[in-house]
Amino acid sequence: MSYVQHYTRMSIGSDCMKKFLNSRVGTVGCLIILVPILLIALALYLLFVPFDILRYHRMPYYKDFKKKYEFFITSSDVVKFYNRIVREQLPIEYVKSNDYEYFIKDGQVLLCDWGNEDIEQVDGEWFFVLVGENNTKMAMKETLENEVDLLKPEHRDLPAKFLIFYNDVTDAEKFERAKECPYFHCVFSGDEDL
Numbered sequence: 001m002s003y004v005q006h007y008t009r010m011s012i013g014s015d016c017m018k019k020f021l022n023s024r025v026g027t028v029g030c031l032i033i034l035v036p037i038l039l040i041a042l043a044l045y046l047l048f049v050p051f052d053i054l055r056y057h058r059m060p061y062y063k064d065f066k067k068k069y070e071f072f073i074t075s076s077d078v079v080k081f082y083n084r085i086v087r088e089q090l091p092i093e094y095v096k097s098n099d100y101e102y103f104i105k106d107g108q109v110l111l112c113d114w115g116n117e118d119i120e121q122v123d124g125e126w127f128f129v130l131v132g133e134n135n136t137k138m139a140m141k142e143t144l145e146n147e148v149d150l151l152k153p154e155h156r157d158l159p160a161k162f163l164i165f166y167n168d169v170t171d172a173e174k175f176e177r178a179k180e181c182p183y184f185h186c187v188f189s190g191d192e193d194l
Helices: 003-022 024-057 060-065 077-088 140-148 172-178
Strands: 092-097 100-105 108-111 118-122 125-130 136-139 160-165 184-187
Touching: 024 060, 060 077, 077 092, 077 100, 077 160, 108 140, 118 172, 125 140, 136 140, 140 160, 172 184
Parallel strands: 108 160, 160 184
Antiparallel strands: 092 100, 100 108, 118 125, 125 136
């Protein structure tokens, strides 16, 4: 099938869909499907958020920093990890410099605020992939050097690694490979020992 034939068939299919959605039957059908879904989502939101806010206000992270509630903040690995450090009085220091958060453990900086990027390994070298920016790749070494500049002056000479949680990677094979990378300190969950 040629490109023109394929495009023509796609065009005819999309024209039929447009006609269907513009008809009364299509509009009513969409409403019948979407309204219950929206009502269920709204009910879940109204049931979840108040309890999550109460839970957050009881956490050491909120008590220490008074950071405004954000949706799903209680599920954040950094927040859970901080709460565990405080509750169990672990020998790990939490540092907040301006809006930048990191940990100090055994004379090593563990950077944890690397945002919504993904990590990727290409030909043995690791990169951060900036999601939403045409998947721009940043070399790990260069990224680490940039992040160290954000640390407090007394911590800039310490060795630094990115604190990577399994939830950040969500791929068991990639997580196992990341454990070998000298730029990462990998933790399966906030509940395990560092």
